Amino acid sequence: MIESEGLTKRYGDKLAVDGLTFTVRPGIVTGFLGPNGAGKSTTMRMMLDLDHPTSGQVRIDGRHYRQLSDPLKHIGALLDAKAVHGGRSAFNHLLCLAQSNGIPRARVHEVLDTVGLTAVAGKRSSGFSLGMGQRLGIAAALLGDPEILMFDEPVNGLDPEGIHWIRNLMKGLAAQGRTVFVSSHLMSEMALTAEHLIVI
Incomplete structure (x- = not known):
């Protein structure tokens, strides 16, 4: 479960996220819907301690992300599919992540x-391609077999077959009792994917 309480982020005079309080429950796909620039990615970055909130907090199963000893085994995330060393093969990229988190090569x-x-x-x-990069990012999120998964705009760059695949994957993960949190600016996509919505 993900719990956000009064989450706020300012960059100088700019208010990027304003007092967000919500809970993401296991067993369903929760959509995080809002226009581009609404603060969705910033919120997700704060969940993973990549950005520090100006005020408020986020807890992952009752703890801050930085308190998780093997983070990939608790929460998997796709935030930026391009955040991969281009010289590494897909296998070696995932192997590095696995080895750093005590995950078996298999x-x-x-x-x-x-x-x-x-x-x-x-x-x-x-x-x-962008779509293949998205799939690699999703593989990295799944690597630790976590109970919580976060996907930031996961259908970007995917063809219709890929979009259908990711929808079914997310629904399947939720059906296993996992917590699935997915952001999008597309209302039509959320209507087909999410059972619960958080709108900002």
């Missing part, structure tokens, strides 16, 4: 298969 093969990248596992990520 799990890398499993997630590559889940996202449909097994055939290109040995290729450098710099040659990947």
Whole structure:
């Protein structure tokens, strides 16, 4: 479960996030809906301690992200699909993440298969399309088999088949009892994917 209480972020005079309080429950897909620039990505960055709130707090299963000893085993996140070393293969990118979190090598093969990248596992990520990059980011989020998953605009760059795939993946993860939190600026996408909505 994710709990946000009075979450606020200012950058100088600019108020990026204003007193957000919400709970993301397990077992359903929770959509985080708002126009571009509403503060969705900033909120997600604060959840992962990548940005520090000006005030308020976020707890992941009752703890701050920085208190998690093996973070990938608790929460997996796709925030920026381009945040990959372009010289590394898809396999080696995931292997580095796995080794740093005490995750077995075999799990890398499993997630590559889940996202449909097994055939290109040995290729450098710099040659990947945007859609393939999204799939690699989703593989990284799934790597620790976490109970909580966060996806920031996961359908960006995916073709219709890929969009259908990610919708089914998120619904399947929620059906397993996991907490699934997904942001989008597309109301139509949220209508097809989410069971619960947080609108900012």
